[in-house]
Amino acid sequence: MAAFAAAYPTVRAEKLLWTARFPDSVIPSTVLNAGDFWSEVSRVLANGAFPGGRRRLLALAHRSFPANAAFAAGRVRRVLLVGASPDEEVALRADRELREIRKAARLGHLEVASVLAAQVSDLRAVLAERPDILHLSVHGDGTYLYFESALGDGQPVAARDVVTTLARYRDADQVRLTGLILQSCESESVAAEFLDVAEVVVAHRGRIDDACAVLFAGRLYEELRDTPSLPSAVRNASADDEPSCDFRDNVIVLVGRA
Numbered sequence: 001m002a003a004f005a006a007a008y009p010t011v012r013a014e015k016l017l018w019t020a021r022f023p024d025s026v027i028p029s030t031v032l033n034a035g036d037f038w039s040e041v042s043r044v045l046a047n048g049a050f051p052g053g054r055r056r057l058l059a060l061a062h063r064s065f066p067a068n069a070a071f072a073a074g075r076v077r078r079v080l081l082v083g084a085s086p087d088e089e090v091a092l093r094a095d096r097e098l099r100e101i102r103k104a105a106r107l108g109h110l111e112v113a114s115v116l117a118a119q120v121s122d123l124r125a126v127l128a129e130r131p132d133i134l135h136l137s138v139h140g141d142g143t144y145l146y147f148e149s150a151l152g153d154g155q156p157v158a159a160r161d162v163v164t165t166l167a168r169y170r171d172a173d174q175v176r177l178t179g180l181i182l183q184s185c186e187s188e189s190v191a192a193e194f195l196d197v198a199e200v201v202v203a204h205r206g207r208i209d210d211a212c213a214v215l216f217a218g219r220l221y222e223e224l225r226d227t228p229s230l231p232s233a234v235r236n237a238s239a240d241d242e243p244s245c246d247f248r249d250n251v252i253v254l255v256g257r258a
Contacts, residue, residue, distance in 0.1 A: 001038035003070030009034045017041070018105045020056040023049065033060030055108045055225065067124065072228040077178075079105075079115040079221070081130035084147045085136045086154035093210050094137035097183065098207070099219030109225045120124060120147040120157045126169050133179040133230075134166075134198070137213065157188035166197040181220070183213045188252055195256035200230045205250045212245035231255055 008016050010030045017027050026049050026144075028040035035125035044223060045053050061071040079101060083094025098114050105112045113129045115122045118138075139146040144156040169175045182191060182196035191203035227233040231253045238247035 002035075003068060004041070004057070004061065005034040005038045007065055007068065008035050011118045013037055013041075014255045015251065016060060020053065020060055022053060026050070029058045036162065037060065048189060052108060059108065060075075074107055075228065076111055077132040077224065078111045078113070078129060079133045079135060080125060081116075081135040081137060082118045083114070083116045084118045084251075086139070086146055086148050087152045088154055089139050089146065091210075092139065094183075096210075096214045097135070097137050097217040100214055100254060101221045104218060104221035105223070107222065110221060117148055117152070119149065120162070122147075122167075123162070123165055123169075126166065126175055127173055130175055133181065134177050135181040135183065135217070137183040140182070140187050140190070142186035142189035145184060145190075145248070159193055163196055164191050166194075170197055181217075182252060183208065183217065191252065191254050194256055199256060201254045201256075202230070202234055203252050203253060203254070209245065209248070212242065212247075213244060215245060216247060216251065 002098070004013070010032065013034065013154035014030055015026060023145065026044045028037050028071040030037070030041065032202065037087060059076065061068070062075050065071055066117050067138065081094065081098050085092040085093065094116055096104055097114070098116070099109070102112050104110060107216060113125065113131070115125050139154070140159075143158065145162055146157045147157055149155045166177070177198040179200045180194050181200065182194070182201065185207045188205045191201045193233055194201045216237060220233060221231040221238045224230070227236055234251060238251045
């Protein structure tokens with residue numbers, strides 16, 4: 001709470017709590033100095049008197065002080081899920097991944113948009129949504145990513161062509177991705193190519209079971225509530241392994257600069 005004490009002396013602190021709809025009955029006395037005031041706020045939050053209060057306070061503080069790293073966890077991230085499952089392939093449940101991401105978004109740290117049954121042209125949704133994180137839930141074979149045709153058949157698209165499309169959006173429309181999640185089999189083979197268009201790329205070694213993909217999505221996006229660094233959030237989401245998924249060995253993170 002030291003960052004709050006420095007940024008919000010007692011009078012400003014009380015105003016921030018009112019804005020966050022902190023319960024009047026547990027707002028500390030303004031007679032206290034800033035350090036003691038915020039220590040008392042911390043105690044109230046730890047006791048559960050204001051569910052979701054930490055998140056709200058961080059979000060408000062981040063809006064006022066966006067350059068302050070201490071409030072970075074308050075930033076709301078935009079996520080765009082693009083999912084495809086061609087008829088002739090084993091069904092991918094991108095809709096279940098979306099359900100888990102939306103469930104995590106109830107914590108207040110995400111805004112979520114989606115395109116299901118996606119054709120490659122649906123990548124244009126990046127222009128409208130301008131996401132921080134692009135989440136691709138598609139089949140892959142280490143060279144191609146499989147979108148859908150207008151008839152629902154598989155439409156193989158070379159990963160490098162997807163990168164070229166995203167690079168065009170970046171250069172022409174200033175769409176910059178902080179993260180790209182490749183929820184597809186053998187995506188480790190193409191992950192490095194995407195560092196041209198995203199600061200962080202998350203991919204999988206070998207094949208990924210659909211149930212494991214859903215589980216990982218839920219863990220990752222919930223973890224982003226308290227862990228603003230995407231690589232750190234991935235590590236934390238992978239730490240508590242399900243034996244059948246082996247996230248620790250099979251999930252990889254590449255960091256570059258878009």
